[in-house]
Amino acid sequence: xxxxAGSVRNRRSxxxxxxxxxxxxxxxxxxxxxxxxxxxxxxxxxTGQRHAIVDETAGLTxxxxxxxxxxxxxxxTLVDTAGxxxxxxxxxxxxxxxxxxxxxxxxxxxxxxxxxxxxxxxRAGVTxxxxxxxxxxxxxxKPVILVGNKADSPADPYYAHELYRLGLGEPRLIxxxxxxxxxxxxxEVVDRLPPAEGEAQERVDELRIAIIxxxxxxxxSLLNxxxxxxxxxxxxxxxxxxxxxxxxxxxxxxxxxLVDTAGIRRRGVxxxxxxxxxxxxxxxxxxxxxxxxxVVDTSEGVVAQDRHIAGYAADAGKGVVVIANKxxxxxxxxxxxPETLTKISAAFDFVPGAPVLTVSALLGRNVAKVLDTAQxxxxxxxxRMPTAALNQVLREAVTSHPPAMHRGRRVKILYCAxxxxxxxxxxxxxxxxxxxxxxxxxYLENRIRAVFGFAGVQLHMVVRRRADSEG
Ligand code: GDP
Ligand code: GDP
Numbered sequence: 001x002x003x004x005a006g007s008v009r010n011r012r013s014x015x016x017x018x019x020x021x022x023x024x025x026x027x028x029x030x031x032x033x034x035x036x037x038x039x040x041x042x043x044x045x046x047t048g049q050r051h052a053i054v055d056e057t058a059g060l061t062x063x064x065x066x067x068x069x070x071x072x073x074x075x076x077t078l079v080d081t082a083g084x085x086x087x088x089x090x091x092x093x094x095x096x097x098x099x100x101x102x103x104x105x106x107x108x109x110x111x112x113x114x115x116x117x118x119x120x121x122x123r124a125g126v127t128x129x130x131x132x133x134x135x136x137x138x139x140x141x142k143p144v145i146l147v148g149n150k151a152d153s154p155a156d157p158y159y160a161h162e163l164y165r166l167g168l169g170e171p172r173l174i175x176x177x178x179x180x181x182x183x184x185x186x187x188e189v190v191d192r193l194p195p196a197e198g199e200a201q202e203r204v205d206e207l208r209i210a211i212i213x214x215x216x217x218x219x220x221s222l223l224n225x226x227x228x229x230x231x232x233x234x235x236x237x238x239x240x241x242x243x244x245x246x247x248x249x250x251x252x253x254x255x256x257x258l259v260d261t262a263g264i265r266r267r268g269v270x271x272x273x274x275x276x277x278x279x280x281x282x283x284x285x286x287x288x289x290x291x292x293x294x295v296v297d298t299s300e301g302v303v304a305q306d307r308h309i310a311g312y313a314a315d316a317g318k319g320v321v322v323i324a325n326k327x328x329x330x331x332x333x334x335x336x337x338p339e340t341l342t343k344i345s346a347a348f349d350f351v352p353g354a355p356v357l358t359v360s361a362l363l364g365r366n367v368a369k370v371l372d373t374a375q376x377x378x379x380x381x382x383x384r385m386p387t388a389a390l391n392q393v394l395r396e397a398v399t400s401h402p403p404a405m406h407r408g409r410r411v412k413i414l415y416c417a418x419x420x421x422x423x424x425x426x427x428x429x430x431x432x433x434x435x436x437x438x439x440x441x442x443y444l445e446n447r448i449r450a451v452f453g454f455a456g457v458q459l460h461m462v463v464r465r466r467a468d469s470e471g
Contacts (some may be wrong), residue, residue, distance in 0.1 A: 024422065025068050025316040026196035026287055027076040028112060028280065029189055032137070033119035034129045038149040042119065042176035043067060043080035046186070066283060066308070068315040071186040075316075076193060077283050079113070110140035112280040115192055117185075118166070122148030122173060125159035126166060134166035143192045146171045147185065152178055206255045207378050209371075210285040211264055212313065213295035214305050218325040219264045221361035222295060223247075226258070226370065244284070251371045260285035283312070290381060290422070291319035291374045291456075294348075298358070299329035302347040314351040314458045317423025319377035321355050321456060322348050323370065328360040353380075353455030377456040385418045385452050390426070397447040403440045411435035413444075414466050425460040433463045 031039045047067030069078040110116060118137055120130050137144045148163050151173035163171035172188070174181045211219045227247060245262035248255060263281040286292060292313035296306045313320050324344050327335065334340045335358075345356050355373050359366045394416050403411050412431040419425040426448060430436055445459055 025075045027114045027193040030079040030113040031117045037121040038176040126162045148173045208289040210289035212282040217295045217297040218361045295323040298324040299326040319381045320351045324358045327358040381457045429466040
């Protein structure tokens with residue numbers, strides 16, 4: 001079998017993890033399109049998410065909706081709109097409803113995104129639904145990249161010419177499945193995104209907190225309690241994004257900024273669209289924060305979506321504090337059973353050491369600890385590891401448990417350094433990144449964490465080849 005055209009680019013697209021960025025997450029890119037064109041497949045490829053589900057069934061609600069993608073030093077939020085469509089999760093989705101749902105998706109996507117990817121199945125050609133969505137995108141005033149997916153092999157017949165009919169310019173043909181030309185797509189995405197706002201470097205001593213979570217878990221109750229208890233400096237200040245309003249508090253001599261409290265207070269009927277809208281808004285709030293308070297409803301138990309929201313915050317490099325709210329509704333025998341808390345912690349074990357606070361926002365129980373805990377996590381996140389001490393830990397780790405042979409060769413771990421990024425990042429220099437096994441990287445990470453902490457924060461590790469270390 002001859003190598004597929006684009007195999008070189010293919011390799012590039014697989015290398016994106018090594019190019020892992022150090023910068024803050026900024027910008028929202030949304031993938032829209034009718035069911036089954038391959039949106040989730042692309043999402044999974046670009047975010048490398050572990051929990052995402054791809055299923056053959058059209059209309060299956062997807063597990064993971066938001067992820068952090070990285071390309072050439074730029075990190076941004078990627079949204080897979082699959083599963084957001086109310087029509088698709090109804091019992092009996094009629095075609096009319098299906099159409100309505102997909103169009104609605106497109107509208108929300110335009111409203112909240114910085115850039116949209118319209119995905120079409122190039123093997124199937126253009127359908128009426130594709131045309132409807134394209135029409136909405138054309139007038140939406142946001143940049144759009146038209147993607148013809150499932151272009152796996154040039155030998156296959158494509159309907160690429162039909163895609164021009166959508167009036168969105170030249171389509172990019174990719175294969176989300178094999179990765180062909182996804183690197184070029186990412187180049188364009190990164191080129192067309194607005195420049196990263198980033199976290200202001202020269203900022204005042206201020207702790208920035210985002211309160212996030214599913215609808216009805218108690219976010220606004222928590223907010224109200226915090227605002228009522230602490231001395232509110234200013235009840236509302238304009239945030240940087242459109243109608244975002246922040247709240248400033250003073251706590252323990254520090255200024256606290258609760259980011260986009262207007263977004264939290266916005267109440268409404270809980271529909272899938274509202275949830276989607278408020279989640280996108282929460283992603284924006286996260287961009288500007290140091291620590292996320294992930295509120296969960298303990299009376300319902302931790303559900304998948306809670307984990308996804310926390311996972312997103314951690315992937316974005318933010319500190320995570322789990323607020324186990326509505327603790328007053330938990331039966332007494334469960335409250336006194338330490339197992340209950342252990343179980344909640346275990347559900348968030350992908351953020352090592354994330355504090356879990358049992359709280360009743362309604363009654364104000366334990367709420368006093370929330371800001372102190374957030375401050376502790378922010379401090380952990382701001383830890384600077386002295387280079388000498390860090391390399392000492394690395395040397396000891398390698399000596400006590402050397403890396404195994406891989407394809408007859410052994411990776412040489414040379415040295416490491418902490419990157420100057422607000423998201424804790426260690427850059428590890430080795431002779432050949434291909435030889436570094438994932439589990440060994442994880443081992444090194446754990447050793448570093450064991451010495452320096454970082455409780456409640458992900459420690460990002462970037463592996464680089466040192467140019468003069470071949471052989
Ligand atoms: P979504 O509903 O748009 O999210 O679509 P999915 O990502 O779930 O993909 C639908 C089906 O198309 C799955 O069976 C995928 O494996 C398949 N698929 C996705 N991308 C490609 C591709 O590039 N080539 C081929 N041949 N199949 C693909
Ligand atoms: P949000 O949608 O996440 O902002 O949630 P809200 O703060 O609006 O709360 C949703 C509902 O849960 C409201 O009826 C609150 O009164 C209730 N609630 C919030 N926190 C608690 C709590 O700690 N205990 C109990 N029993 N109810 C709560």
